[in-house]
Amino acid sequence: MFNFFPLLFAIILIAYAWYSFSIIYHLIRFGIGKHPKVLALVFFFGSFLLFALFLFSYNRVDWKQMLEFLFHS
Amino acid sequence: MSIFSASTNSFRREAPEEKTILVTRKHEINLLMPLYTALGIALIPFLIYLSIKSQSWYYVFSALYWSLYFLYLLVLWSLAFYNVMIYFLNNVVVTDRRVIENHQRGFFNHESNELELDKIQDISVKIAGSVAHFLDFGDIEIQSAGTDRKFIFTRLPNPEKIKETIMQLKMKSG
Numbered sequence: 746m747f748n749f750f751p752l753l754f755a756i757i758l759i760a761y762a763w764y765s766f767s768i769i770y771h772l773i774r775f776g777i778g779k780h781p782k783v784l785a786l787v788f789f790f791g792s793f794l795l796f797a798l799f800l801f802s803y804n805r806v807d808w809k810q811m812l813e814f815l816f817h818s
Numbered sequence: 819m820s821i822f823s824a825s826t827n828s829f830r831r832e833a834p835e836e837k838t839i840l841v842t843r844k845h846e847i848n849l850l851m852p853l854y855t856a857l858g859i860a861l862i863p864f865l866i867y868l869s870i871k872s873q874s875w876y877y878v879f880s881a882l883y884w885s886l887y888f889l890y891l892l893v894l895w896s897l898a899f900y901n902v903m904i905y906f907l908n909n910v911v912v913t914d915r916r917v918i919e920n921h922q923r924g925f926f927n928h929e930s931n932e933l934e935l936d937k938i939q940d941i942s943v944k945i946a947g948s949v950a951h952f953l954d955f956g957d958i959e960i961q962s963a964g965t966d967r968k969f970i971f972t973r974l975p976n977p978e979k980i981k982e983t984i985m986q987l988k989m990k991s992g
């Protein structure tokens with residue numbers, strides 16, 4: 746059976762990557778002065794850190810234990 | 819792939835040997851208010867965590883709770899920086915030749931208006947309200963000669979100083 750969720754995750758990831766690229770591109774390319782460039786860097790590292798934290802915590806989710814708790818309590 | 823090549827200008831469509839005198843944008847309060855709101859919204863799940871952490875069922879759902887919290891922060895972070903981008907790209911550039919108003923309406927959606935210094939007829943400053951007086955921001959209206967066209971820049975910091983700068987440049991230019 747076709748698993749829809751990896752495809753959905755990939756589509757969301759590509760859309761988010763495009764969104765992030767657009768913010769960084771606009772700040773670097775069209776921002777006047779030093780501040781927009783520094784902010785683009787801050788945005789990049791912040792996004793990377795939050796995405797890494799999301800993936801790390803998502804990998805720690807014990808779905809089996811959660812389902813057991815929900816259906817046997 | 820010209821979008822990846824470096825720009826030699828300090829702003830879009832800068833003329834050769836044109837000197838940038840002033841770059842200004844709306845008062846910082848216009849950026850800080852949404853950012854503080856986002857910060858407040860970001861803390862809500864953390865406050866919920868403080869109230870549920872002592873519950874017996876919390877340990878079962880804690881990993882899922884934190885992963886959703888980080889996803890929520892990622893979305894807020896991205897939306898906040900979209901606002902930062904819009905704030906920084908909506909600006910007014912005063913050069914030794916002209917006044918340029920840049921409007922960034924969204925991704926790849928940009929509008930630019932310009933007025934040559936020698937066509938400026940009158941500049942007026944409007945500061946309305948106690949907050950504007952206290953934080954020193956206001957609107958600048960530039961009337962150009964020969965046309966009915968008006969340039970209105972809203973919520974700029976130090977509007978009197980900007981007006982003086984433009985007037986001095988206009989005197990110099992002729």
